[in-house]
Amino acid sequence: MIKVGIIGATGYTGVELLRLLALRSDVEISVVTSRELAGVAVHSHFPNLRGHVDLLFSGPDSDLLGECDVVFYATPHAVAMNTVADLLAKGVRVIDLSADFRIQDIPLWEQWYKTKHVCPEIVATAVYGLPEVNREKIKGAQLIAVPGCYPTAIQLGFLPLLENSLVETDRLIADAKSGVSGAGRKAVEDFLLCEATESIKAYAISGHRHHPEICESLNRYSESEIRLTFIPHLTPMIRGILATLYAPVKSGIEVSVEQLQEVYERRYADEPFVDVLPQGEVPATRNVKGSNKCQISVAYSEDTNTIVVLSAEDNLVKGAAGQAIQNMNIMLGLDESTGLQNIALLP
Amino acid sequence: MIKVGIIGATGYTGVELLRLLALRSDVEISVVTSRELAGVAVHSHFPNLRGHVDLLFSGPDSDLLGECDVVFYATPHAVAMNTVADLLAKGVRVIDLSADFRIQDIPLWEQWYKTKHVCPEIVATAVYGLPEVNREKIKGAQLIAVPGCYPTAIQLGFLPLLENSLVETDRLIADAKSGVSGAGRKAVEDFLLCEATESIKAYAISGHRHHPEICESLNRYSESEIRLTFIPHLTPMIRGILATLYAPVKSGIEVSVEQLQEVYERRYADEPFVDVLPQGEVPATRNVKGSNKCQISVAYSEDTNTIVVLSAEDNLVKGAAGQAIQNMNIMLGLDESTGLQNIALLP
């Protein structure tokens, strides 16, 4: 039985971890912490868990955390870095859903997250938990940095192009649309139903924290430096990210849509959670709602010599909690799909 | 391995049956039929099933149906009655999600469904598939009439009051709110996003087809005749029914909210899919989205001597496909919760 702890499980990634773990017969949820809700029943905070999770929230310093096999951080940024050393020292495997260990370039991280990082040396040991590129490293890791929601959809979309050196890397564009759950469960005016429904807008035009994460990660697989225009949009729905990616074909290269289709299908042939759609079908976020799948399609505009990739995921599953569990499965040598087979809820 | 067939699986109850059955290791989906889509891949019609269901739709007369252990009808009304006799004769267990076998009073059925019933004698053998009242009969049944979505939520809400003779039965009110998926996947103007979102309205004011079903069923458990005002409302969301029920306390009886709470908790103590909430909590349809649970709370307005019951379900699960599978499990002697444990998707 795998003993699991979740730190800060009061938001949407927290409840999603619980939804995906509570039904597993090989997992025991030992402890769920929350500073504000210590002593409260988890299911009174998340009524969908009634009958499935009978724990009370513990305080953040619960001794039980040290006895877990795996601890997930579902905390805001700049929390995990303060306590992760203790858990690692106790031999606990740690999977951090926040940004604390996603970026190896510490000054860059500090610039974007506006905080001094307290454990740069631990960052160096963390593995970036995108199984589609890092599966082997994940197997041996003790600390996983789960990729951000946008970075997951965008990297999975761009990877085959970069690995095959098919595009100019200095003029990439990612026009991404996210459901409102990406902002978390914070009581902020912008995310009220009356503010966010029946409207769409771009935000973070001058720079989004996921930009450096995407670029640093893509650079590992690109032969030339990545330059990316990334414009996220707040979309009037709960869940889902659709990334529409634009990449100019590399000078001197000729491509066809058939060839691109083949490149994508081959790249992801053995990936359980990346689904390359046949030509003629396009991803929609509803097709992956509640599931760990990322659906991708590729198109080619000959007129402008531009490749267009569409990449859709559920930001709370493949973009967060599902991917975290996928990492756990890999770390523990389990079947990677364990507990992640649930089918998207449609409609 | 249980061989299952689904007839007419092109709508929302069809895809929901497939979502709930496709992951089961004890079920083999043998045949899925559709008159219009015969030869088309099921997953190209329902992209959430990609990787999970590899069948093509068969024509409606597939011989494979006769070889199934269980066949579900996910057809519109007045279809199942035409072909069910054949399947029954072959020993197939049949679970009809349409209305064809829900009402024993044939002239009443014919009046509301505006069709001549072709097999009244088979109606007489059908079991009304509400496990919370008919579990024993379901065990021995060969033909199940799955209750309608409104009737499920409303009956589960009223039952404890009627069984305990606590209310005047001639002035019951059910004010019910349904998501748009209750109307099915028909391309009808009223159910376009631009017509149905950001608005609420009542409909079928002069009479809804579920009214006679509710009354006939409740009358079996009521000592005096049921008279019910039933007003359904089209609510701007995909899934969910919330029934707000009003019942006047019986003349000469005194009740308290504590007593009512106890009546409800006792009634449903052993029911796996009816969840009586503690005082102070109220059901919301989001708490049961995608799950087979019905959440119920009871309140008492002393000032008007009226009991108010709130009953929430996912109309496509406990109100249709989930309940159908619950019936299958009971018929086959399986654990009633098999394949129905999934937790509601929140948010």
Next chain:
Amino acid sequence: MIKVGIIGATGYTGVELLRLLALRSDVEISVVTSRELAGVAVHSHFPNLRGHVDLLFSGPDSDLLGECDVVFYATPHAVAMNTVADLLAKGVRVIDLSADFRIQDIPLWEQWYKTKHVCPEIVATAVYGLPEVNREKIKGAQLIAVPGCYPTAIQLGFLPLLENSLVETDRLIADAKSGVSGAGRKAVEDFLLCEATESIKAYAISGHRHHPEICESLNRYSESEIRLTFIPHLTPMIRGILATLYAPVKSGIEVSVEQLQEVYERRYADEPFVDVLPQGEVPATRNVKGSNKCQISVAYSEDTNTIVVLSAEDNLVKGAAGQAIQNMNIMLGLDESTGLQNIALLP
């Protein structure tokens, strides 16, 4: 030129007052106050007002208020009562959209609003601003208490039945569905898009502040005491209230739907903002979105001897800002419809 001031115009009733007043050629918006936003451009807080309103927010104690012909309070409850005396003393006409002057029974008000009322003597001089019943008193009033959003829809629905003594008044039921804007622009978790969309739930089951307001007001037009079960529901949309009202026909009386239709049409024949629909049509909140209309239809269930009334309004217009302006027009002797003729936005 009518000089208008608005106190606390940072929420949804505030922006709605501005939307409806800014285009009027007979109105000058002199001052708009906000404690937190003093000095900020109104249109940077409400971008829909760009090009239409060029004021900055003033502090709450602006001297300009005293020079206005009319001042609207768009503040939370228990604010207006503290400063209204000064404005009245200066001869300003005051229209309060909050609850401070809606209930004449001061202990009852204090019980529900959990505050000591600081000016009971001024409450006694306030006119309850429902033009359909109080038009003559409004003409001479200096202080108007604008009815709550639920009370407007519910009273307009019940009035013809009570004025004609057609129903038992001790078993009235109001099942009301409100869009989320009824909760205001407060950053509260319950009203986040991810919490409130794609779900419906009842709330305030044990009692809502609008209950005493509705009963006190209806009692003025009822020959016997009103007893009302009032269950409000949070509905996944921005705007709109639909009240579904149930009333038992009075013992010894016979009614027909034709007669009821005639009663309603006659009652509201001269009302510019109450629209009685013909038999066969039902109100939907989308039909009145952005307009000052209340649409009503009446039905009769012979089987249960119950009258069902449907009443739909835009909670921010007829339920708040529009009705406030309707009161202003009446007070100032203007055509009652001035500036309120805009047609609902459909779709």
Next chain:
Amino acid sequence: MIKVGIIGATGYTGVELLRLLALRSDVEISVVTSRELAGVAVHSHFPNLRGHVDLLFSGPDSDLLGECDVVFYATPHAVAMNTVADLLAKGVRVIDLSADFRIQDIPLWEQWYKTKHVCPEIVATAVYGLPEVNREKIKGAQLIAVPGCYPTAIQLGFLPLLENSLVETDRLIADAKSGVSGAGRKAVEDFLLCEATESIKAYAISGHRHHPEICESLNRYSESEIRLTFIPHLTPMIRGILATLYAPVKSGIEVSVEQLQEVYERRYADEPFVDVLPQGEVPATRNVKGSNKCQISVAYSEDTNTIVVLSAEDNLVKGAAGQAIQNMNIMLGLDESTGLQNIALLP
């Protein structure tokens, strides 16, 4: 009094024309036609018009059309071209909201609309009704082709860049997000609430009919040929288009965001319906819901040397009916803003 006729006013642009025209004191709506609804009251089809429009729908061949000063076609494509000659011969001014006269290149039009054009010679006389570029020609026109919804938002966004030769014109990208009302009121499965809400997807990846319209129009103002990648997205909301435009800065040119801001502000300084937002604010479709405004902001990504323009409009107003009326006002020598001043409905 301007006598107005509307042909085919049963969809969303039809009701929007009526909403905007019905309150004008200088306009008389003489005739509204519909083949299927002839004889039916307009307000029973569009309940928001109750009390405002008392006409019945006429048949499509009404003689009254010939007596109008202005006739609007709110018909599907390939309808207006069949009857417009008659109206023009009678001296009627015609404003066509469909695509029949938008493209001067007839073979191109025929290729995209898959129909033989019946009156190419009339196309040559039509004026493309984008007032921001064609105001003078509109004044003298008898026949106006109202631009499509996407083309309006996209052209207004790109124009200042092209007129000032600031960008490479062969690698333009328009990533556009449209509310579902852009698809009209057709009962099509894809646009059901249950299909379209809570999801986002791209469509028409291989080519959208608005593409040739945009390119032909932009080419008139561009010194080099336009090549455009245009990806439209179906967004889960009723109204609104947000176009996110990407343009590479022209080789050899240096730009700054201050300079770009100045270019945009100067270009649209005198335009009543184009609102260039200050730096730091971004358009949201909710800010223009129901209004004739197009809100634009411009940003510059130095890292990728890409200009990003955001352009938001209400697709049914500035993208259709409002722009049509703006054209009418110009043709008739009226104040261009007459009847178009209404403020966006927020929230």
